[in-house]
Amino acid sequence: MDFSDSPEEATFRADARSWLDANAALRDGSEKAQDHFMARDADEVARARDWQARKAEAGWAGLTWPRAFGGRDATPIEQVIWNQEEGRYAVPPNAFLIGIGLVGPTVMIHGTEAQKAAVLPRALTGEDIWCQLFSEPAAGSDLAGIRTRARRDGDDWVISGQKVWTSGAHYSSHGILLARTDPQVPKHKGLTMFLVDMSDPAIETRPIRQISGGASFNEVFIDDLRVPDSARLGGESEGWKVALTTLMNERFSISVGRASGGARAEELIALATRVERNGRPAIEDGEVRARISDFVARQRGLEFTSYRVMTSLSRGEAPGEEGSIGKLLLGKLRQEMAAFGMELAGTAAGISAKAGDDAARWRNEYLTAPGNRIAGGSDEIQRTIIGERILGLPPDIRVDKSAPFSDL
Amino acid sequence: MNFGFSDEQDTIRETLSRMLGDHATLEVAHNRLDGAEGFDTATWSALADGGWLGLAMSEAEGGSGMGAVELAILAEEIGRCLAAVPYLPVLCMAVPALQSAGTQGQRTSLLPGIAKGRTIIATALAEGGGLAPDTVSAKVVQDRLSGQKAPVTFGAEATHALVAATDEEDTPRLYLADLSASGVTIGALDPIDRTRPAARIDFDNAPVELLPGSDPAAIQRMLDGAAVLAAFEQIGLAERALALTTAYAGERHAFGRPIGGFQAVKHRLADMFAKIELARSNAFFGAWALASGDSRLPEAAAVARLTALDAVQFTTEESIQLHGGIGFTWAADPHLFLRRGWQLKAELGPADMWRERLLGHLATPLRAAS
Ligand SMILES: Cc1cc2nc3c(=O)[nH]c(=O)nc-3n(C[C@H](O)[C@H](O)[C@H](O)COP(=O)(O)OP(=O)(O)OC[C@H]3O[C@@H](n4cnc5c(N)ncnc54)[C@H](O)[C@@H]3O)c2cc1C
Numbered sequence A: 001m002d003f004s005d006s007p008e009e010a011t012f013r014a015d016a017r018s019w020l021d022a023n024a025a026l027r028d029g030s031e032k033a034q035d036h037f038m039a040r041d042a043d044e045v046a047r048a049r050d051w052q053a054r055k056a057e058a059g060w061a062g063l064t065w066p067r068a069f070g071g072r073d074a075t076p077i078e079q080v081i082w083n084q085e086e087g088r089y090a091v092p093p094n095a096f097l098i099g100i101g102l103v104g105p106t107v108m109i110h111g112t113e114a115q116k117a118a119v120l121p122r123a124l125t126g127e128d129i130w131c132q133l134f135s136e137p138a139a140g141s142d143l144a145g146i147r148t149r150a151r152r153d154g155d156d157w158v159i160s161g162q163k164v165w166t167s168g169a170h171y172s173s174h175g176i177l178l179a180r181t182d183p184q185v186p187k188h189k190g191l192t193m194f195l196v197d198m199s200d201p202a203i204e205t206r207p208i209r210q211i212s213g214g215a216s217f218n219e220v221f222i223d224d225l226r227v228p229d230s231a232r233l234g235g236e237s238e239g240w241k242v243a244l245t246t247l248m249n250e251r252f253s254i255s256v257g258r259a260s261g262g263a264r265a266e267e268l269i270a271l272a273t274r275v276e277r278n279g280r281p282a283i284e285d286g287e288v289r290a291r292i293s294d295f296v297a298r299q300r301g302l303e304f305t306s307y308r309v310m311t312s313l314s315r316g317e318a319p320g321e322e323g324s325i326g327k328l329l330l331g332k333l334r335q336e337m338a339a340f341g342m343e344l345a346g347t348a349a350g351i352s353a354k355a356g357d358d359a360a361r362w363r364n365e366y367l368t369a370p371g372n373r374i375a376g377g378s379d380e381i382q383r384t385i386i387g388e389r390i391l392g393l394p395p396d397i398r399v400d401k402s403a404p405f406s407d408l
Numbered sequence B: 001m002n003f004g005f006s007d008e009q010d011t012i013r014e015t016l017s018r019m020l021g022d023h024a025t026l027e028v029a030h031n032r033l034d035g036a037e038g039f040d041t042a043t044w045s046a047l048a049d050g051g052w053l054g055l056a057m058s059e060a061e062g063g064s065g066m067g068a069v070e071l072a073i074l075a076e077e078i079g080r081c082l083a084a085v086p087y088l089p090v091l092c093m094a095v096p097a098l099q100s101a102g103t104q105g106q107r108t109s110l111l112p113g114i115a116k117g118r119t120i121i122a123t124a125l126a127e128g129g130g131l132a133p134d135t136v137s138a139k140v141v142q143d144r145l146s147g148q149k150a151p152v153t154f155g156a157e158a159t160h161a162l163v164a165a166t167d168e169e170d171t172p173r174l175y176l177a178d179l180s181a182s183g184v185t186i187g188a189l190d191p192i193d194r195t196r197p198a199a200r201i202d203f204d205n206a207p208v209e210l211l212p213g214s215d216p217a218a219i220q221r222m223l224d225g226a227a228v229l230a231a232f233e234q235i236g237l238a239e240r241a242l243a244l245t246t247a248y249a250g251e252r253h254a255f256g257r258p259i260g261g262f263q264a265v266k267h268r269l270a271d272m273f274a275k276i277e278l279a280r281s282n283a284f285f286g287a288w289a290l291a292s293g294d295s296r297l298p299e300a301a302a303v304a305r306l307t308a309l310d311a312v313q314f315t316t317e318e319s320i321q322l323h324g325g326i327g328f329t330w331a332a333d334p335h336l337f338l339r340r341g342w343q344l345k346a347e348l349g350p351a352d353m354w355r356e357r358l359l360g361h362l363a364t365p366l367r368a369a370s
Helices: A007-022 A043-059 A074-088 A098-108 A115-125 A239-257 A265-274 A286-314 A323-345 A356-376 A377-392 B006-022 B024-032 B042-050 B068-081 B087-101 B102-116 B217-250 B264-292 B296-323 B322-327 B332-347 B351-362
Strands: A129-133 A149-153 A156-164 A174-180 A191-197 A203-208 A219-227 B121-124 B137-142 B142-153 B162-164 B172-178 B184-187 B196-210
Touching: A007 A074, A043 A115, A074 A286, A074 B296, A098 A115, A098 A129, A098 A174, A098 A191, A098 A239, A149 A174, A149 A265, A156 A191, A174 A239, A174 B217, A191 A203, A191 A239, A239 A323, A239 B184, A265 A323, A265 A356, A265 B351, A286 A323, A286 B264, A286 B296, A286 B351, A323 A356, A323 B264, B006 B042, B006 B068, B024 B332, B042 B264, B068 B087, B068 B102, B068 B217, B068 B264, B087 B102, B087 B121, B087 B217, B121 B142, B137 B162, B142 B162, B142 B332, B162 B196, B172 B217, B217 B264, B217 B332, B264 B296, B296 B322, B296 B332, B296 B351
Parallel strands: A129 A174, B121 B162
Antiparallel strands: A149 A156, A156 A219, A174 A191, A203 A219, B137 B142, B142 B196, B162 B172, B172 B196, B184 B196
16 A cells, blocks of 8 residues: 555656646646536637647657557556646646547457557547447437447448437547447347548537537437448447447546546635635635535545556456446536535525636536536446446346347 | 555455454354443454554564554454454554653553553543543643543453543643552443443542653544544444345345345445445545655545545445344344444544544634634
8 A cells, every 4th residue: 555656656757747847837727617528619629639649749648558559558557647747737628538548448459450550549649539429319328229220231331320419529530339230139239339430421410508508519410321341340249349348448537537527625615715604704614614524535535546446457457347436426526516616606596797707617517517427327327337246236127138129 | 656455465354354253253242232241352362362462563562563554454354343342442542652652661561461462551532522632621730630531432441541631731641541540430331332332431630641742733643543543444344234235135035026136225235335435445545644654644534534434324324224124123233333333433533523624634724713
C-alpha cells in the first residue's frame, strides 16, 4: 500500500508536468465548467484536435496503448498521473474519449491488421473522431434488441436503421456501429459490428437538444449505407462479443477518467464561504457543513476507488465489473452536489442574474448531471451487474433471451 | 502508487482469518449477548500466542516490527468475526500513544506485558458527551487525577487506563492510571453491543503518571489513527453482514424463485456492496497516511470514518430487512452486526465530530469562524 509515486512514476509526473508547462497554461478558475467528454462547437473541436495532435506528436496520447500502435505502453497508474496533471491546465475538452478509450481497445482485440493500421494511428492523433452508434429508439439498456439491419449484398453490406443519443456524431468522422445481420436467431446471436464513415451521404445526423439546452448528442439516420465486408469488425454474428469489449472499456473509462470530472466538493466549500445563509456565511451553518463534508468523503472515496482499480490493472488483471462501482456512485453524487450548489447559490430556485454567475454555473451542472446516471449503462443496470456478476445473485427473468429475434 | 496489499500482507490476513475463525465464531458472540462474560479471553490469548498483540511494536519492545497496514488487516478480520477483544483501545490507541508520547521507562514496563496479553490498557477519553480533547473536564493536580470517565470500553477488564485530563495549566494531556490503585471506582454500563463491555470509571485523587509527549494535538492524532483502524473493523463487519445476507437471498425462496433474483433485493445488495467498497477505498488511503506519517492523516481519517459509518449503518439495517421475520429475532445473526456498528460509532464519536475534523482542515473550523 503506497500512495506516493514510485521513482519511475515521479519521473513520469515530472516529465508530464514539464511538457504541460511548456505547452499549456494552468487553470485559473475562470474556465467554464466543462464536460470533458464533449466539445461544444466547431471551434472547440478544432482546438481539441490541435491539442490532441500536439500530445500525440510528443508521445502523450493513448498512453496505455501498446507502443506498436503508437501508444506509450504506460501503466494505468501513469494514466491516472497524466489525468491529474493535465487536469491542472486549461486544455480543450477531450473529444477523443470514444476513439481512444472505446474504439481503439476494441479494434486492438477484434480488428484485422488492416483495420488496426487504418483506425489506430488516426484515432490517436485526433485526425479521426469516433462516435458510438449503439443505442436506438427501441433499444438502450436492452442493447441486444437493436433493429438496425445490415444485409449482405455481394461483397458488401447494406445498412439501414436509426441510432439515437449518439454523442458527438455531429462532429465525428467515423462510427462504430452495431447492426442486426440475422433476425432468425435469438437477439444476442444475430448481431455484427461495423466501422463506418460518417461523411457518407447515406448517413444523416440531427442534433438533439438536451435538458441543459446544449446538443451534444444526436439522432442518426442510416439509409442504405453500403460498406465493404472489410468494414466488419469481428466475426459475422459475433457483434455482441465485440460490443461487450466496447462496453467494458466504456464503463471503465467513465469511472476512472471521470472520477475527477464534474464539480468538486471544494467548489461547494468556496461557494459556501462566499454566500450567506440565515444571515451569516453559509459555511458556518450546521446543515451546510454536514452536507459538504459528506460530499467530500464520497468524492475522495471515488478517487481512491479508481486508484484501486488502476492498481489491479497494473498487476495485469483485466478491467472487470469494479468499474460499475464508480459508474454507479459518481452520477448520483454529482447530481446531489449540483442540487446543493443550486440551493446555496440562488434564492433556492436557480435564478441567474448574469451569465457565468454562481446560479448559472450550478444550474448548468445540475442539468448536465442526470446524463451521467443514464449514459454508459444506467444506475439500475449497474446495480444488476454488481448483483449478478460480483455478488453472484440469481439473474433477472429475461423472457426474450432464447426466442428468435424475428418472433419477438 | 500501489493501492493493494503485498503478498506477505495477504498471507498475514489468511493466517489471522483462520486463527480467528477457529476461536471467535458467531456463537461466541451470541453467548456474550446471552450473558457470558464480555471479554473473550480465549481469543485474546490466541492472539497473544500468535504474536499478533505485539504486531506494531519493534523487536526491542517485544513485538514483530510491523506497521499500520498490518494492524488494519487485524482490525478488518476482527470486525468480520465480531471478536470480543480490546484490540482497539490497546493496540490502536494505547500502544501508539506510549510509543509516540510515553517515556522509555513507561514503554519498557508496559509494552512487553501488552504483547503477552497480560496488560490491558483501556482508553478513558469520553466524559459522557464528546471525545475531543477540548471537552475534557477531568483534572490532574500534582499527579493526582479526579473526574469521571464514561463510557470506557473494557474498563472493568483493563489493568490500566490511558486517561485524557487537563494538567495544572488547563492543557489536555494523557495520563496513565493503574486501575488497581486507590481512588479508582469502576462501575459496569450496559452497552448496545455486549461483546464490547463498557464501564464508568470514577477517579478520586487517584495516582497517575503523565505521558510527557502528550498534548491536544497528540490526543487528536491518536484518535485519527484509531478512526482509520476502526474503519477497517467496520468494513470487515459490514462485509460479513453483506455476505450472509447475499447467501440468504440466494437460498430463501418466495414467489417461486430465490429472493435475490428480485431487483428490489438484488439492487439493495448492490448498494451495500458499493458503499462498502467506497469506504474501503477511503480506509486504504487512511492506512497509508497513518503508516507513512503523511500530513493528510486528519482528512484521511475523517473521510474513512464518515464513509465507514454510512456503509455500516446501511448494510446492517438492510441486512435485517432482507432477512424478513427471522432477521428480527434475537437468535439470528444480523443484529450482532448492527450492534457492533453502533458500538463503534459510540467509541470514536459520531459523524458530526468527524465532519468538523474534516472541514476544520479543508475550510474554516466552526468554532473559530463563529
Ligand atoms: C448524455 C448521454 C449520452 C449518450 N451517448 C451515447 C452514445 O454516444 N452512443 C450510444 O450508443 N448511446 C448513448 N447514450 C444512450 C445510453 O446508453 C442509453 O440512454 C442508456 O443505455 C439507457 O437506454 P434508454 O435510453 O433506452 O433507456 P431505457 O433502457 O428505456 O431505460 C429507461 C429506464 O428503465 C430502466 N431499466 C431498463 N431496463 C431495466 C432493467 N432490466 N432493470 C431495471 N431497470 C431497467 C433504466 O435504468 C431507465 O431508468 C447516451 C445517453 C445519454 C443520456
